[in-house]
Amino acid sequence: EPEVTQTPSHQVTQMGQEVILRCVPISNHLYFYWYRQILGQKVEFLVSFYNNEISEKSEIFDDQFSVERPDGSNFTLKIRSTKLEDSAMYFCASTLNSGNTEAFFGQGTRLTVV
Amino acid sequence: RKEVEQDPGPFNVPEGATVAFNCTYSNSASQSFFWYRQDCRKEPKLLMSVYSSGNEDGRFTAQLNRASQYISLLIRDSKLSDSATYLCVVNGLNTNAGKSTFGDGTTLTVKP
Secondary structure (H helix, E strand, C coil): CCCCEEECCEEEECCCCCEEEEEECCCCCCEEEEEEECCCCCEEEEEEEECCEEEEECCCCCCCEEEECCCCCCEEEEECCCCHHHCEEEEEEEECCCCCCCCEECCCEEEEEC | CCCEEECCCCEEEECCCCEEEEEEECCCCCCEEEEEEECCCCCCEEEEEECCCCEEECCEEEEEECCCCEEEEEECCCCHHHCEEEEEEEECCHHHCCCEEECCCEEEEEEC
């Protein structure tokens, strides 16, 4: 079964450092998303991406965040200067289209900012 | 008001019990509806889509009432392996129908 893959599974970084979280969506999917889940809290939408541009972003997705699809397969989330409160599980997801379709989630990257 | 609101839980039930989860959503223009299951520290996994006609998959039955903006999930003959957090997920408006809005989740523990 096709799946969304994320790397690394766990990243520990010092406050103020830049991190890049990587995702390989399902190959024929066209819409890509990043979500975050702080420990013990709900899954929150960060950003959606289609046709090489951001289609929507949440209030969480401030200037410290950026996304990119540098080639035909990878979809990355960059956090420029990490803060302690960025510690969370980050999930990448992709959907085939924008209609009534399920999102497939990657296994997540656990980011710990120390 | 939260965009997606679920029963707060937790639910602790014995094996074999029937348990029902409820969810309401605030945006009447929402397009599609799902129940996901999330195990501890893992990614959400689709359990089932939810349709107005209702749908059933083995021991699981999901129902949608658009007029009341209400979604339900019924689990019959619960198993130990059903222990997880169940997430009500609503997908958005026409402009971003693929964006998922999650409820807080309802935790189910099935005990022997």
